[in-house]
Amino acid sequence: MSDIAIKIENLKKRYKLGAIGGATLNAELQSWWARKRGKEDPNLKIGQDYSKAGESFWALNGIDLEIRQGEALGIIGSNGAGKSTLLKILSRVTAPTEGDIWINGRITSMLEVGTGFHGELTGRENIYMNGAILGMSRKEVDRKMDSIIDFSECRQFIDTPVKRYSSGMYVKLAFAVASHLDSEIMVMDEVLAVGDMNFQKKCLGKMGDAAENDGKTVLYVSHNMATIRNLCSRCIVLQKGQIVFDGEVEKAIERYTEEFALELPSYYDLASYTRGGVALGTKVCINSIEFIDRKSAVFRNDEKIDIQIKWKEMESLNFYFRIIISTVDGTVIGMIDSKSSVGHLSEGEYSGLLQIDISPLVAGKYMMLVEAYKFAGGLSFQVDESPLIPVEVVKGENCKYHNWVNQYWGRIMFDDIVYR
Amino acid sequence: MNEYTTHIKSKINWFDFDLKELWRYRDLIFLFVKRNYNTRYKQTILGPLWLILNPLITVMLYVFVFGNIAGLATDGSPQFAFYLCSNAIWTYFATCITETSNTFTANTAIMGKVYFPRLVMPVSSVITGFLDLMIQVVMLSAVIIFYLCTGTQIHITSALLLVPVLIIQTALLGLGCGIIIAACTTKYRDLVVVVSFGIQLWLYASPVVYTSTMIPANLYNIYMCNPMAPIITVWRYSILGTGEFPALHWGISWIITVLVLFLGVMLFNRIEKTFMDTV
Numbered sequence: 020m021s022d023i024a025i026k027i028e029n030l031k032k033r034y035k036l037g038a039i040g041g042a043t044l045n046a047e048l049q050s051w052w053a054r055k056r057g058k059e060d061p062n063l064k065i066g067q068d069y070s071k072a073g074e075s076f077w078a079l080n081g082i083d084l085e086i087r088q089g090e091a092l093g094i095i096g097s098n099g100a101g102k103s104t105l106l107k108i109l110s111r112v113t114a115p116t117e118g119d120i121w122i123n124g125r126i127t128s129m130l131e132v133g134t135g136f137h138g139e140l141t142g143r144e145n146i147y148m149n150g151a152i153l154g155m156s157r158k159e160v161d162r163k164m165d166s167i168i169d170f171s172e173c174r175q176f177i178d179t180p181v182k183r184y185s186s187g188m189y190v191k192l193a194f195a196v197a198s199h200l201d202s203e204i205m206v207m208d209e210v211l212a213v214g215d216m217n218f219q220k221k222c223l224g225k226m227g228d229a230a231e232n233d234g235k236t237v238l239y240v241s242h243n244m245a246t247i248r249n250l251c252s253r254c255i256v257l258q259k260g261q262i263v264f265d266g267e268v269e270k271a272i273e274r275y276t277e278e279f280a281l282e283l284p285s286y287y288d289l290a291s292y293t294r295g296g297v298a299l300g301t302k303v304c305i306n307s308i309e310f311i312d313r314k315s316a317v318f319r320n321d322e323k324i325d326i327q328i329k330w331k332e333m334e335s336l337n338f339y340f341r342i343i344i345s346t347v348d349g350t351v352i353g354m355i356d357s358k359s360s361v362g363h364l365s366e367g368e369y370s371g372l373l374q375i376d377i378s379p380l381v382a383g384k385y386m387m388l389v390e391a392y393k394f395a396g397g398l399s400f401q402v403d404e405s406p407l408i409p410v411e412v413v414k415g416e417n418c419k420y421h422n423w424v425n426q427y428w429g430r431i432m433f434d435d436i437v438y439r
Numbered sequence: 440m441n442e443y444t445t446h447i448k449s450k451i452n453w454f455d456f457d458l459k460e461l462w463r464y465r466d467l468i469f470l471f472v473k474r475n476y477n478t479r480y481k482q483t484i485l486g487p488l489w490l491i492l493n494p495l496i497t498v499m500l501y502v503f504v505f506g507n508i509a510g511l512a513t514d515g516s517p518q519f520a521f522y523l524c525s526n527a528i529w530t531y532f533a534t535c536i537t538e539t540s541n542t543f544t545a546n547t548a549i550m551g552k553v554y555f556p557r558l559v560m561p562v563s564s565v566i567t568g569f570l571d572l573m574i575q576v577v578m579l580s581a582v583i584i585f586y587l588c589t590g591t592q593i594h595i596t597s598a599l600l601l602v603p604v605l606i607i608q609t610a611l612l613g614l615g616c617g618i619i620i621a622a623c624t625t626k627y628r629d630l631v632v633v634v635s636f637g638i639q640l641w642l643y644a645s646p647v648v649y650t651s652t653m654i655p656a657n658l659y660n661i662y663m664c665n666p667m668a669p670i671i672t673v674w675r676y677s678i679l680g681t682g683e684f685p686a687l688h689w690g691i692s693w694i695i696t697v698l699v700l701f702l703g704v705m706l707f708n709r710i711e712k713t714f715m716d717t718v
Contacts, residue, residue, distance in 0.1 A: 026443070034716065045629065107715070111447060111554035114712035121443035130552045139478040148474060151467040152553055 022088050023123065024204055024236040025109070030082040030118035032104050032260075033075045078104040079115070080260035088123070088203070091230035091237040093251035093268060095244075095275045100257040102240045106130060106208050109238070124203025124236070127153055129194075131208070138182030142173055142192055145181050149196045163199045170225075171195035172218070191218055198225050204236045205229060209243075223249055244272050244348040248426050269426060276347040276384060283316040283409055285309060292406060303338055303391045303402045304331045306368070316408065320380050321415025328389070329370040330403075336393060338362045338402055340373060343388040344380070347409070352385070352430050362393075379431045381423045382414045456708050461556045471563035476570070490574050494530065498522045505648040514650050514681040517591050520582050521679065525647045527575040528609055528674045531568055532667060533638050535613025538564035540620035540634050543714050550715065557711040558704070561621065565614050572606065579678070594680030601677040605670055608696055612666055615700035622706040625714040646671050650682055663688035666695040 079101045086092055094102050108115050110128030136145050146167055150160040160167075168174050171192040173184075181189060197205075205226070227250055229235040241247055247254060247268060254271035256264040264274040287308045294300045310316050311325040318324050328340070340357040355375050363369060389405040419432060461468075480486040501522040505511045513521040539561035543550070546560055586593050624630045642648075645667040654662045663669055669689040676684050 031449075108447065112551055113715045115447065115449045117449045119449070120445075120447040122445040122447065123443050126445070126554075128553055137474055137478060139481045140474060144474075144477070148470050151464070151470045152549070152555055154464075154555070157466045 023085055024088045024090070025084070025086040025123070025238075026121045027082055027084040028119045028121075030079055030084075030105075030108065030120065031077060031116050032079040032101075032108060032113075033077055033116040035075050077260050079108070082118070082260075082262060084255070084262065084265075086236055086238070088236055089230060089234040090253055091227070091239065091251045093247040093254035093271070094238065094240045094257060095242070095247060095254060095271065096257035097275075101260040102257055103130075103208060104260075105257070106206050106238070106240060110206050122204065125154060125201070126204045126206060127197055127200045127202040128206040129197045129208065130206070136181055136189070136193065139180055141180055142171075142177040142184070143168075145192070146196055149193065150200075153197060153200055154202070155200060159201070167195045167199050170198065170221075187215060187218075194218075194222055198222070198229075202235075204238070206238045208240045219246075226250055244276075245350070247272065269424075272348075273384070283411055285313040285316050287405065287408065289405060295404065296401070299401060300403045302333055302336055302393075303362075304333070305389065305391060305403050305405055306330055308389055308405055308408070311372070316410040318377060318410065318412055319415040320377055320382065320412050321417060324375050324377060326373045326375065326389075327370065328373060329368065330391070331368045332363055332366050334366060335364050336362045336402070338391050338393040339399075341390050341392060342373070342375060343390065344377075345386045345388070345407075346430065347384045347386060349386075352380075377412060378415075379433065380412050381420075381425065381428075381430050381432055382412050383425065383430065384409065384411050386410075453705055453709065456704055457556065461558050461562070464556055464559050467555060467559050468563045468566065471559065472566045472570070475563065475567040490571060491578060494523065494526055494575050494578065497530075498526055501526065501648055511649045512653070514652065514675075515592055516675070516679045516681045517586055517593070520579070520586055520593065521675070521681075522648070523575075523579050523582055524675055524678050525671055527572060527579055528605065528671060529642060529645065529647045529667075530575070531572040531606070532609050532613045532670075533642070534568040534571065535565050535610060536617045536620070536638060537634060538568060539614055539617025540624065541631065542618065542621040543625045543710070544621075544628075544631070547715075558618075558707065561614055561618050561707075564617075565610050568613075569606070569610065576602075583678070596677075596680050598677035598680070598684070601673060605674050605677065608693065609667075609670055611700050612670075612696045615696065615703040618703040618707040619699070622703070622710040625710055626717050641665075641667065644668075650675075651685070652683060664691070664695075666692040666699075668692075 082101075082105065094105065096102050106128065107113050107130065109120065109122075110126060110130060112128075112130070136149060140148060143164075146164065147157065147160050151157070168177055171188075171194075173188050173192050173195075176184065176188065181192070184192070207226075223246060226237055226239070230237045230250070230252070237250070239247065239250055251268050253266065254264075254268040255262050256271050256275045264271050288306075289308065290304075290306045306329045307327075309327040311327050326342075337360040339360055342355045343351060344353050344355070345351045357373065361371055386407040387405075387410055388407055390401055391403040392399045392401050394400075419435070423432070480489065483489070485492065498519065502518050506513070506518040506522070516524075542557070542560045542564070550557065583593055583595075587595075620630050620634055644662075644665055646654075651659075651662070651668060651672045663685060669685050669692040672682055672685055673689050676682050
C-alpha cells in the first residue's frame with residue numbers, strides 16, 4: 020500500500036465545446052434574454068453549429084492508474100488523447116470534473132521550463148524565484164545554488180538578466196533548477212525538446228538517476244519514442260481520454276504506432292501523388308509501386324521482397340533506385356541501392372522488378388522510401404521519391420534469435436562473429 | 440487513505456481554505472514582492488524617485504484645485520498635510536484593488552503551468568503596495584515635523600497608535616475587494632473597465648479631498664456605510680489630530696471589511712481550481 024506514489028481513480032475531465040460564456044457580461048445577458056423569449060441568440064455566429072453548443076467533450080474519460088514509487092512511467096498517445104490534461108490535473112493547474120487522485124509526496128511539474136522566469140532579473144535571482152515557485156524554500160536553494168549553477172553550464176552569465184540569455188541557456192537554467200528539487204514525484208511534458216544533444220543526454224541521465232537510484236517517481240510525456248525507451252520502465256498509451264495499454268515500454272510503443280500504420284497496402288498509385296519538391300517527378304516520375312503477390316506489406320525476414328515499379332522517363336537520363344528503410348518513429352536504419360543505372364536512352368514508360376533482401380532486419384514495423392536519383396559532378400541528386408510506405412517484418416522460421424530486444428540491440432542482426 | 444499527502448478531488452468545498460499552505464509559501468510571497476520592486480523601475484530615468492514625485496504632484500494638484508479654486512475646508516489642518524495624508528491611504532487602497540484584481544488574467548502564463556497557492560499573488564501585491572505607502576508615510580512625517588517646527592496647528596495625540604490598525608484594515612479591505620473582482624474577471628472582462636472607473640467614483644464618494652463633516656446630517660449615516668469613509672476620517676484624526684472620530688461607523692467598517700475579505704477568499708478559492716478552463 021505505502022509504496023504507491025500516485026493513485027488515480029475514475030478520473031474524468033470535461034471541457035465545454037464552443038465558446039465558454041460570452042466574451043462580456045453584456046453579451047451573456049443578451050443571449051440569456053433571447054433564449055428566455057425563445058428568440059435566436061444574437062451572439063451566435065451565422066453558420067455556427069448550434070447542436071454542439073453547450074455540449075461537452077471528455078478530455079479524460081475514466082482513468083484508473085496506480086503508480087508505484089521509483090517507477091518511471093511514460094505516457095504516449097496521439098495529439099488530443101489527453102496526455103497534457105492528465106499532467107495538468109496532476110500538477111494541480113486545473114481541477115478534475117470527476118474522480119480522485121491521491122498523491123504521496125511532493126510533485127514538481129515541468130509542464131514548461133522557465134515558468135516564472137522574469138526577464139529583468141538575473142540568472143541567480145531567477146533561480147531563487149523559480150525554486151520558490153516550484154516549492155523550494157530559500158535555504159534549500161542556497162544549499163543547492165552551486166550545484167544548480169554547475170548543472171546549468173551558465174556560471175559565466177549567472178549575474179546577467181535572463182532577457183539577454185539565448186533560448187538554450189534559458190532552458191538549461193530552468194531545467195537545472197527543477198531537477199534539483201527534493202520532490203518525490205517529477206512530472207514532465209516534453210521538456211527536453213530544446214537544448215543541445217549533450218544537455219539532453221545529461222538531463223536524461225539525471226532523470227534516469229532520479230528514478231533508479233533516488234527512488235523518485237517520474238512521469239514523462241513525449242512524442243520521442245527514443246527518450247521514452249531510454250527513461251521509462253513502464254508506459255501507458257492514451258487514446259481519446261482512456262488508457263488503451265498499460266505495461267511494457269516496447270509493447271506500448273508498438274501499440275501506439277499501430278494507430279498510424281493500421282493498414283499496410285501492397286499497391287501504391289503515385290501518378291497523381293504530390294511530390295515533396297518542385298523538381299521531383301519532372302525528369303523521371305514513378306507511376307506505381309507494388310509488392311508482387313501480396314495482399315499487404317507484411318514480410319518474413321527470411322524471404323526476399325519483390326517490388327514492381329512502373330515509371331515514366333521524360334528525358335534520356337542515367338538514374339538509379341535506392342530504398343531507404345527507417346523505423347516508424349523516423350530513425351533511418353539503412354539503404355539499399357540498385358547500383359546499376361536503370362535509365363533508358365529514350366523517353367517513355369517502363370517498368371522493372373526490384374528484389375531486396377531484408378534478412379538482417381529484426382521483426383517490427385518499418386517505413387520504406389523509394390527514391391530515384393542521378394549523379395551530377397560526383398554528387399547524387401534525387402529526381403523522384405515515393406511517400407513513406409509502411410511495412411511489417413515478421414520473424415522467419417529459422418531466425419537466429421528468439422528474444423531479440425530492440426531497446427538494447429537495435430534493429431539489425433549482423434552476421435555472426437567468426438571466432439578464430 | 441490517510442497515508443497520502445495530497446488529495447486532488449473534483450468536489451470543491453466552499454470553505455476549503457488552506458491558509459497553512461499559504462504560510463509555507465511565504466518565501467515565494469517575499470520573492471514576488473522583491474521581484475515587483477526590482478523590476479518596476481528598471482530602464483526608467485528617474486527610477487524610484489517616481490515613488491516620491493507621483494504623490495507630490497497629485498497633492499499639489501489637490502491643493503490647487505480643491506484647496507484654492509474650490510476652497511474646501513480642511514478642518515483646520517494645513518492644506519498640504521491634509522491632502523498628503525488622505526492621498527497616502529487612498530492610494531494604497533486603490534493600488535491594492537487594481538493590483539489584486541488582475542491576479543488571474545495577468546498571470547495566466549505562470550499559473551497555467553505550475554501550482555502554488557494562488558493567494559500568494561494578491562497577497563504579495565498588497566505587500567508591495569504597503570512599501571509604497573511607507574515611503575509616503577515617511578514623506579508625511581517630514582511634512583508634519585516641518586509644520587510642528589514652524590508652529591502650525593497640528594496635534595499629535597495617542598490616537599497615532601491607531602495608524603497600524605488602519606493600514607491593516609485598508610490592506611484587508613483592498614485585498615478582499617480585489618480578489619472578488621479577480622474571481623469574477625476570469626469570465627467577464629467587463630469588470631476590468633469597471634475597476635478603473637469605479638475607483639475614480641469611489642474616490643469622490645470617500646472623504647479624500649473633503650472632510651466627512653461637510654456631509655449633510657440626513658445623509659451622514661448612509662455616507663458612512665462606505666467602509667473607506669470612516670477609515671480615512673479616523674486616519675486623519677489619528678495623524679493630524681483634526682476632524683472627528685466616528686467610532687460606531689468605524690466598527691461597522693471593520694465588520695464590512697471582514698465580511699468582504701471572507702467572501703473574497705471563499706470565491707477566490709473556488710475559482711482558482713478551474714480558472715484555467717475559463718480564462
